[in-house]
Amino acid sequence: xxxxxxxxxxxxxxxxxxxxxxxxxxxxxxxxxxxxxxxxxxxxxxxxxxxxxxxxxxxxxxxxxxxxxxxxxxxxxxxxxxxxxxxxxxxxxxxxxxxxxxxxxxxxxxxxxxxxxxxxxxxxxxxxxxxxxxxxxxxxxxxxxxxxxxxxxxxxxxxxxxxxxxxxxxxxxxxxxxxxxxxxxxxxxxxxxxxxxxxxxxxxxxxxxxxxxxxxxxxxxxxxxxxxxxxxxxxxxxxxxxxxxxxxxxxxxxxxxxxxxxxxxxxxxxxxxxxxxxxxxxxxxxxxxxxxxxxxxxxxxxxxxxxxxxxxxxxxxxxxxxxxxxxxxxxxxxxxxxxxxxxxxxxxxxxxxxxxxxxxxxxxxxxxxxxxxxxxxxxxxxxxxxxxxxxxxxxxxxxxxxxxxxxxxxxxxx
Amino acid sequence: xxxxxxxxxxxxxxxxxxxxxxxxxxxxxxxxxxxxxxxxxxxxxxxxxxxxxxxxxxxxxxxxxxxxxxxxxxxxxxxxxxxxxxxxxxxxxxxxxxxxxxxxxxxxxxxxxxxxxxxxxxxxxxxxxxxxxxxxxxxxxxxxxxxxx
Numbered sequence: 001x002x003x004x005x006x007x008x009x010x011x012x013x014x015x016x017x018x019x020x021x022x023x024x025x026x027x028x029x030x031x032x033x034x035x036x037x038x039x040x041x042x043x044x045x046x047x048x049x050x051x052x053x054x055x056x057x058x059x060x061x062x063x064x065x066x067x068x069x070x071x072x073x074x075x076x077x078x079x080x081x082x083x084x085x086x087x088x089x090x091x092x093x094x095x096x097x098x099x100x101x102x103x104x105x106x107x108x109x110x111x112x113x114x115x116x117x118x119x120x121x122x123x124x125x126x127x128x129x130x131x132x133x134x135x136x137x138x139x140x141x142x143x144x145x146x147x148x149x150x151x152x153x154x155x156x157x158x159x160x161x162x163x164x165x166x167x168x169x170x171x172x173x174x175x176x177x178x179x180x181x182x183x184x185x186x187x188x189x190x191x192x193x194x195x196x197x198x199x200x201x202x203x204x205x206x207x208x209x210x211x212x213x214x215x216x217x218x219x220x221x222x223x224x225x226x227x228x229x230x231x232x233x234x235x236x237x238x239x240x241x242x243x244x245x246x247x248x249x250x251x252x253x254x255x256x257x258x259x260x261x262x263x264x265x266x267x268x269x270x271x272x273x274x275x276x277x278x279x280x281x282x283x284x285x286x287x288x289x290x291x292x293x294x295x296x297x298x299x300x301x302x303x304x305x306x307x308x309x310x311x312x313x314x315x316x317x318x319x320x321x322x323x324x325x326x327x328x329x330x331x332x333x334x335x336x337x338x339x340x341x342x343x344x345x346x347x348x349x350x351x352x353x354x355x356x357x358x359x360x361x362x363x364x365x366x367x368x369x370x371x372x373x374x375x376x377x378x379x380x381x382x383x384x385x386x387x388x389x390x391x392x393x394x395x396x397x398x399x400x401x402x403x404x405x406x407x408x409x410x411x412x413x414x
Numbered sequence: 415x416x417x418x419x420x421x422x423x424x425x426x427x428x429x430x431x432x433x434x435x436x437x438x439x440x441x442x443x444x445x446x447x448x449x450x451x452x453x454x455x456x457x458x459x460x461x462x463x464x465x466x467x468x469x470x471x472x473x474x475x476x477x478x479x480x481x482x483x484x485x486x487x488x489x490x491x492x493x494x495x496x497x498x499x500x501x502x503x504x505x506x507x508x509x510x511x512x513x514x515x516x517x518x519x520x521x522x523x524x525x526x527x528x529x530x531x532x533x534x535x536x537x538x539x540x541x542x543x544x545x546x547x548x549x550x551x552x553x554x555x556x557x558x559x560x561x562x563x
Contacts, residue, residue, distance in 0.1 A: 351477035353452045354421070357535060361417040370453060383453040383475060412421055413429075413478070 007305050011312040016304065017393040019044040030363025033398045038183050038211060038342055038389030039367050041236045043297075050296035051238065051289050061285055063262055077288055080295035081278070084243050087298050088228060089219035095251065097244040097278040098286055102210040103133040105229035105244035106177070108281060109206055110137040112257040113227075113250065114175070120146035123172040125203070127152045127160045127189070128379050129182040132372040134208040138177060147174075154379065158185040158334040162193065169201035176205045180212035184371040184387065185334025186317070186342030188216075195224045204250070210234055214391070215313055215341050217306040220245050232290065236392070237297030241290030244281075251277035258283040304392060313341050313390045320388065320399040327406050333385050343388040344371075347406055350413045352384040358412060359386075362405040364398075420531035420538075421478065424486070429478035434488035438469035447474075447548030447560040449540050454480040458548045467491050467499055467553065477541050479532065484545035486525055496553055502526075503546045509533070510542045 017023055022042045023032055034042060060070040062077050078093070085093040099105040118124070124138045128151050142149045150173075152165035160178075169176070176198035181188050191207055198205040206227035212218055213230040220228045227246050233239040246254075256263055256274050260283035265273040274280045301309060320343050324330045329348040347355050356368030367387040370377045377384060388402055441459035448455055454476030461469040470492055472484045491499045505523060510532040512518065520527035532542045547560045 351452070353477040353538075353541070354479070357420065357538065358417050361420075369451065377453075408417070412417060413426065 003305075007307050009308070010315075011304060011308045011392065013312060013393060013395045017395070019046065019300075020393050021045060021048070023393065027363045027365065028361055033362075033364040033401045035388035035390070035394065035398060035402060036365045036367050037214070037234070037391030037394075038387065040233045040239065041214060041391050042393065043238070044236055044300055046300050047237055047293050047296045051293040054289050054292045059289070062288055063279075073288060076295075077286070077291050080291040080298075083295045083298045085245075087213070087218070087302070088243075088245050089221050090245050091221065092248055094277055095245055095248050097246065097251070097281045098291055099229075099242045099244055100240055100287070101231040101233070101242035102208060102229040103137075103231075103242075105227075105242055106134055106206070106208065107137045108244055108257050109227050109229075109246070110141045112254045112281070113204075114138075114141040115145070116255060117174055118142070118145040118147045121172060122147040122174045123150050123170070124148070125150045125152060125165070125168055125173055125176045125198075127165070127178050128154045128376055129158065129160065129185065129187060129189070130177070130179055130373065130376070131183050131208065131210070132374070133210075134177050134179055134206075135375070138175075148172075151375075154187075154376075156380075157336050158182065158187045158339075158380075159336045160187075160189055160194075162190065162197075165194065166197050169197055169203065171202060173198070173201050173203040176203050177208065178205070179208045179210075180218070181209075181215065181340060182334070182373075182376075183211050183342070184373040184376055184385070185336065185344050186211075186339035186389075187334060187336040188212075188338045188340055191225070192223050199224065211341065214301065214309075215306075216310045226250055232294040232297060235294070235297050236300060238287075238290045238293040241287045241294045243294075246277070248277065251281070254281075256280050256283070260284045262286075301392070309392055310340065312392065313394075316390050316394055316396065316399065317341065317343065319396055320390075320402070323399055323403045324406070327403060327410070329410055330406060333380060333382065341390050343390075344385045345388075346382065346385055347409050348413070350409060352386045354413065355386045355406070355409050358409045359402070359405040362401065362408060364402055364405045366402070420535065422528045422531065424525060424528045425478060425482040428482035428485040432472075432481055432485040434471040434485065434492075435473060436471040437473065438471045441469070441471070443552040443555065445548050445552035445560060447544045447551070449476070449480065449544050451537070452477050452480070452541060454541060454544055456480065456484055456545055456548055458484070458545060458552045460549065460552050462496065462553055465497075466493065466495050468493065470549065472545060472548075476544070477538075479529075479538050479541040480544050483529060483542045486528075487545050487549060490524060490526055491549065499553065500550065503550060506546060507543060510539050 062074040195205040204226040209230040231242040263283040333344040352368040443460040456474035
């Protein structure tokens with residue numbers, strides 16, 4: 001079957017599920033219903049096997065060995081970088097910097113690009129949907145540089161008010177940092193439009209793709225963004241590895257942010273010169289096996305097909321939305337017309353943590369809390385929500401079990 | 415374990431109708447407690463005279479475990495000498511952090527024994543103990559906000 005024909009078929013989630021060893025283990029004595037993929041995804045055997053095989057057959061430090069094993073490890077690390085570039089639609093693997101996660105990638109940009117470009121009175125623009133990771137690094141930067149952090153507002157559905165965002169842009173705006181998909185509500189932001197608005201104002205644009213990369217096809221050149229970040233662990237890869245995409249021209253002009261081995265050209269006591277990107281931003285021995293695992297995860301989702309994954313999650317989201325809307329007392333939080341992967345909700349006046357504990361007892365793993373988005377929760381007038389988030393292994397029965405669990409919550413707290 | 419062993423009827427009752435949910439008249443001690451994990455926020459006010467907690471009340475919002483724990487705490491400590499209150503907290507803390515497989519020692523805990531189920535849920539220990547930490551800070555006259563993390 002051609003790849004194009006295969007892309008039309010629905011995802012066979014029941015079969016996909018068998019790739020994930022964790023589902024052989026019960027939780028609280030019941031078959032696991034995992035609805036916390038937005039926090040971190042479970043790992044398929046393909047990723048686990050690739051990492052084990054790498055350590056068993058190919059492991060050595062990279063970039064310095066003169067022997068075959070090190071050359072092989074270096075090549076595999078480079079291949080992983082090329083896979084990330086391909087996944088994001090980047091033109092050149094040198095535009096991909098490995099980091100620990102999306103958070104570190106944002107901090108890298110805030111530290112290296114931000115400190116060299118922000119002056120007193122300049123502005124950084126984010127939205128009211130941001131995860132703390134795309135908020136706090138900018139706060140610190142603004143504090144240090146005497147710059148101002150501005151926040152584009154949202155409506156009650158969790159949709160960014162584009163006109164207001166546009167009106168906040170001006171010649172003082174130096175960078176616009178926006179999430180591609182909201183981790184707390186699932187809102188998909190009109191990133192291409194926002195990037196265009198930013199550029200028209202003369203600002204650069206960073207997109208936090210932590211929630212988008214595992215769910216929808218991403219093309220950084222089509223989006224036109226200057227920086228794009230994501231985490232491997234949310235993409236069914238290992239924890240501890242993530243990546244920054246930066247336009248080569250920008251990366252080449254940026255100073256290093258951490259110093260050590262592997263990021264230098266020449267070192268002397270008087271003067272050190274630094275390597276070109278991406279090595280300039282990768283001081284010290286990196287998470288080599290993590291990169292190999294991330295590469296395997298990219299192969300895995302590309303084999304499933306990101307278009308199919310998106311359709312699969314859309315189908316589940318529609319099913320779950322209808323199901324929860326039918327349960328009296330449940331109120332969905334975040335009702336943007338364009339959303340994916342996340343069902344955020346509250347159950348009457350039962351505290352989300354109590355909902356989470358009852359669901360846990362039913363073998364259903366959800367997140368309860370502020371989802372690292374305290375200002376957003378405040379904007380919505382809630383201390384917290386319950387969040388069920390989707391992944392490639394979820395099936396409709398998982399959402400049936402969620403709905404049954406919520407009915408149990410209502411029964412207990414009646 | 416059935417979830418009702420955690421959410422016992424006494425806990426559900428105190429969650430719905432918290433006792434001493436007020437600022438006592440003539441309160442001379444107060445402290446605030448935050449549980450950033452859950453977003454539980456509580457303020458405990460107390461009237462301490464001659465080394466005795468003569469009156470105590472709380473305000474705030476939080477999950478059922480934290481609210482019921484605060485409510486039952488106020489009932490258990492009112493009228494007791496400060497040293498007894500401190501000792502009671504230690505025993506209560508021992509109850510909710512005990513090994514889930516070991517024996518339960520709920521002697522002298524009275525109604526507070528309903529929180530024995532919390533030991534099965536380590537992440538909820540902070541919910542159960544927030545009010546107690548806050549009360550202790552109030553009674554000791556520590557002014558800073560108590561945080562569970």
